[in-house]
Amino acid sequence: MSAITRQLAQFVAGISYATLPVEVRERVKALTLDLAGIMLRARHEAESTPAMISAAGRLGFTGGTCTVIGDAAGYTPAGAAMLNGTLAHSLDFDDTHAPGSLHPSAPIVPAALAAAEMAGADGKAAIAAIVAGYEVQIRLSLALDPAAHYDRGFHPSATCGAFGAAAAAGRLLGLDAEGCANAFGIVLSMAAGSMQFLVNGAWTKRSHVGHAAMCGLIAATQASEGYKGAANAIEGKWGFLHAYAPAADAAKVVDGLGRRWETLKIAVKPYPSCRYTHAALDGILALARTHAIQADEVEAVTVGLPEPGWKITGDPEPAKQSPASVVDGQFSMAFCAAVALRSGGFVWDDYARHLGDPVTLALCKRVWTKVDPSAQADFPAEMSASVRIKTTRGEFETYVRVPKGEPANFLSAAELRAKFDGLAGPYLSAPRREALAQALLALDEAQDIGALLRLARPDETSGRRAA
Numbered sequence: 001m002s003a004i005t006r007q008l009a010q011f012v013a014g015i016s017y018a019t020l021p022v023e024v025r026e027r028v029k030a031l032t033l034d035l036a037g038i039m040l041r042a043r044h045e046a047e048s049t050p051a052m053i054s055a056a057g058r059l060g061f062t063g064g065t066c067t068v069i070g071d072a073a074g075y076t077p078a079g080a081a082m083l084n085g086t087l088a089h090s091l092d093f094d095d096t097h098a099p100g101s102l103h104p105s106a107p108i109v110p111a112a113l114a115a116a117e118m119a120g121a122d123g124k125a126a127i128a129a130i131v132a133g134y135e136v137q138i139r140l141s142l143a144l145d146p147a148a149h150y151d152r153g154f155h156p157s158a159t160c161g162a163f164g165a166a167a168a169a170g171r172l173l174g175l176d177a178e179g180c181a182n183a184f185g186i187v188l189s190m191a192a193g194s195m196q197f198l199v200n201g202a203w204t205k206r207s208h209v210g211h212a213a214m215c216g217l218i219a220a221t222q223a224s225e226g227y228k229g230a231a232n233a234i235e236g237k238w239g240f241l242h243a244y245a246p247a248a249d250a251a252k253v254v255d256g257l258g259r260r261w262e263t264l265k266i267a268v269k270p271y272p273s274c275r276y277t278h279a280a281l282d283g284i285l286a287l288a289r290t291h292a293i294q295a296d297e298v299e300a301v302t303v304g305l306p307e308p309g310w311k312i313t314g315d316p317e318p319a320k321q322s323p324a325s326v327v328d329g330q331f332s333m334a335f336c337a338a339v340a341l342r343s344g345g346f347v348w349d350d351y352a353r354h355l356g357d358p359v360t361l362a363l364c365k366r367v368w369t370k371v372d373p374s375a376q377a378d379f380p381a382e383m384s385a386s387v388r389i390k391t392t393r394g395e396f397e398t399y400v401r402v403p404k405g406e407p408a409n410f411l412s413a414a415e416l417r418a419k420f421d422g423l424a425g426p427y428l429s430a431p432r433r434e435a436l437a438q439a440l441l442a443l444d445e446a447q448d449i450g451a452l453l454r455l456a457r458p459d460e461t462s463g464r465r466a467a
Contacts, residue, residue, distance in 0.1 A: 005234045007254045008139075009180035012132045012167045015258075017124035017444065020131060024261050025444060028127045030416055031095055033440040034268050035105045036069055037423035038094055039087040040456055041348065043070030044427055046090035047326065048203035052210075056083055066117045067453035070427060077114045081165070081217045084110035086210030089157070090203075091348055092330040093272040093423075097265055098406065099380045100138045100156065101146035101308065104266050107161030107212035108133035108168050114217055115172035116449040123446030129171035131263050133216075137164025138262040140234070143252040144245040146380070147308050150195065154244055158193025158208035163240070165216020166223075173224045185229020187219035188240055198312070201327035267406040268416065271346040273329070276309030277336040279375075279385035279403035284340045287389055287396045295341040295363060297391045303333050304372025304386035306379035314369025321364045326351050334367035335360070347422065374399060382406070424456075432459045 017025065043049060053071075056062060061079025068075050068083045075083065088094050088106035095105050108130055116126045140160040141149070149156050166183040175183060193208035223229060234253060235241050241248035271281050280303045287293060305314060313333040314320055323329040329336070329351055338360050339350050354360040378384040378401055388397040402409045411419070417437065424433050436455040439446065446452045 004250050004253050005181050005184060005232055006177070007257065008136060008234060009177040009184065011254075011257050012136065012171055012180045013175060013177040015128050015132045015171060017128045020128065021261065024131060024263050025127055027264055027266070028130050029441050029443050030413075031105050031266060031268070032109055032130070032443060033420055033437060034416060035088050035094060035109050036436065036440055036456060037420035038091050039069035039084055040427060041070075041423040042087040042090035043068065045348075046087070046206070048090055048206055049087065052083065052086055052207065065450070066114050067450060067456070069453065069456045070458060072457050077118050077221075078214050078218060080117070081110050081114040082210045082214035084113065084210070085213030086207045089209045090206040091272050092274060093269050093348065095269065096267050096275040097138050097141075097262065098267065098275070098383045099265065100141035100160075100262070101150070101380060102137065102141050102157040102160060103209065104134050104137055104157075104164070106157060106209040107165045107216065108137060110210070110213040111165035111216045112168040112172060113449060113453065114213075115169035115220065117453070119172050119174070121172045121449065123443040123449065123452075125172060126446075126449060127444055129168040131261075132171045133164035133168030134263045134266065135257070135261070136167040137161050138265075139253045139257070140164075140240065142262075143241055143250055144248050148245045148247065150308060150311075152245065153195050155193035155195055155205065155208050158212045159191045159240075159244060161209055161212035162187045162191040162215050162219075165213045166219045167216070169217045169220035170223065173220050175220060175223055179223045181231075181233070182227065182229040183216075183220045183223035184233040185231060186222050186227065187215055188230055188233040190215035190219065191240065191244075197327070198331060201325040203327065205327070265407050267403075268411050268419075270404050270411065270415070270419070271336070272348045272351075273336045273346065274309075274313050274331050275403075276305055276313050276383055277333050278405065279383055279400040280305070280333060280387050281336055281340050281346060282403050283385060283387035283398045283400045284337055284389070285345065286400075287387060287398055288341060288344065291396050293341070293389060293391060293396065295338075297393065298341060298363065298366060298389060299392060300390040301337050301341070301367040302388045303337060303367065303369045304375055305333070305369060306375045306383065307371045308379070309375075309383060309385075310369055310371045317369065320369070321367065322361065323355065323364070326355065329355055332364070333369045334364040337367045338363035428456070428459045
């Protein structure tokens with residue numbers, strides 16, 4: 001095993017709950033709570049879920065002992081990892097890492113939960129494994145240079161996520177360093193995720209991370225049974241870094257490994273849309289509050305973004321100003337801005353209210369997006385944005401460098417819980433919701449991960465019934 005692969009594998013095999021900084025442990029619990037609410041709502045309301053559940057049944061993924069959040073049935077480990085991972089990303093409301101330009105929890109936590117149920121691991125082991133997965137996934141994206149990776153058409157949450165999922169699952173399945181390296185060598189041939197979904201609002205971005213979670217779990221399981229993976233998986237001649245980006249910097253994979261925790265740089269989304277839209281949404285909402293701006297007086301909105309954000313949420317402008325689906329809306333700066341101006345906020349239920357609404361769609365056509373030099377200079381450290389709103393009574397502008405939810409502007413415990421309650425509320429009664437939230441926030445005390453996850457099954461006393 002070569003130097004980079006060896007160091008990464010040794011880190012994963014050696015990580016333990018006891019040696020993690022307290023703030024890292026606590027952040028994992030907060031991130032897991034956040035993801036659980038998203039998965040639960042997506043199980044019942046994401047339009048892509050019924051097809052995925054049906055496919056899982058035909059593939060024989062049902063009838064197992066592992067848990068899918070919000071589902072009463074049992075699933076095989078691979079099925080649970082795939083479905084939970086897909087659900088985690090189906091609302092595009094899951095956490096992000098700005099410099100890595102990816103979603104860390106969606107592929108990592110589902111792989112860890114399935115592996116924990118397989119192995120009978122406790123909460124402390126699960127937390128250590130999740131951190132291992134985060135650190136591997138994020139560091140690989142930083143080494144690739146996410147902008148260059150995107151330019152090749154890859155989705156780093158999925159490609160790098162497959163390695164992170166293998167790390168998390170491998171740690172819980174008890175792999176040593178050689179075993180972890182084997183798992184990396186196996187999952188190297190599975191890492192995938194194409195940005196072509198942007199062309200037609202396809203659901204594949206959601207299943208990218210479910211596939212990554214499943215493939216990471218499969219690779220770790222194969223490695224645990226002695227299956228041989230490719231050597232030098234990370235930096236070999238045809239390894240991940242060379243194959244997936246034009247000029248990767250392998251040293252970034254292990255720079256500060258075990259000393260600088262990328263886990264603490266993970267941000268939580270306050271809005272259910274692409275993270276590149278969030279600084280602008282903060283700015284729009286702040287200007288609207290400060291100046292009592294009403295949607296019907298808005299003549300034009302100009303949003304300035306870093307170039308990667310503009311490419312994903314602003315270009316091509318005519319298409320972004322005419323969203324026809326939830327996926328279109330999630331990646332349309334124009335739609336997000338129009339909803340914020342009309343609603344005074346942006347929550348998941350706004351998609352049902354505003355997609356197809358002629359007033360909202362007319363407002364979309366008055367929102368323009370460009371590359372802003374200041375936002376580009378702040379990127380990738382921050383996903384910043386400038387906002388200028390022209391109204392019938394004057395122009396108002398602002399610049400938001402650090403959007404709400406970033407580590408330097410993190411959600412409070414009350415805000416995190418409010419987001420969870422808003423997502424889980426329709427399907428869990430207040431007592432069940434409280435029990436699940438408290439169990440997740442005390443994840444390190446859990447002795448049985450399966451029993452904890454079963455608290456997320458549909459509750460007959462809740463307001464809505466399972467889809």
